[in-house]
Amino acid sequence: MPVELTIHQPSEIFLNDAAVKVKAESPAGCFTLLPRHIDMATALVPGILSYETPEGREVFVALIGGILVKQGNxxxxxxxxxxxxPLGDLKNAVDVMIREEDDRDRKTRxxxxRLEADFVRRFMEFRKNA
Known part of the structure; x- marks a missing residue:
């Protein structure tokens, strides 16, 4: 009996498919989930998630990381x-995702x-005028 694999992105359901085996990577290392495995939740690191369909087709998905929850089926x-x-094309996709994530982190920092510096400047002006 396969599990229902669903991958959510912030604005859409990216994928909804049946799977007899799911492979992914957490901070603790790679793991494989089968339909009768116990329920679990784990963080995922940026990398490749793969799954096997009931027909035996192997599908590869590059992820920027995330959270995986297995509950029942x-x-x-x-x-x-x-x-x-295809697996060969996804290595480049993962590299691009990691670079984009690093760039977003730099911009956020x-x-x-800038917000902290502005707050300190305004606070100092307030103290001077008080």
Missing amino acids: SVTVATQMAVEG AAVA
Whole structure:
């Protein structure tokens, strides 16, 4: 009996398919889920999630990381970004995702630093005028 694999992105359901085997990677290492495995939840690192359909076809999905929850006959993945395709093409997709994530992190840190500096400047002006 296969599990129902669903991959959610912030604005859509990216994938909904039947799977007899799901392989992914957590911070603790790679793992494989089969339909009768115990329920679990884990974080996923950026990389490749693969699954086997009941027909025996292997499907590869590059993820930017995320959360995986297996509950009963359902495996749900929540991720910011996913790309499906042939394994050879996905290595480049993962590299691009990691670079984009690093760039977003840098921009976020810079924006926070600007907000902090502005707050300190305004606080000092307030103290001077008080």
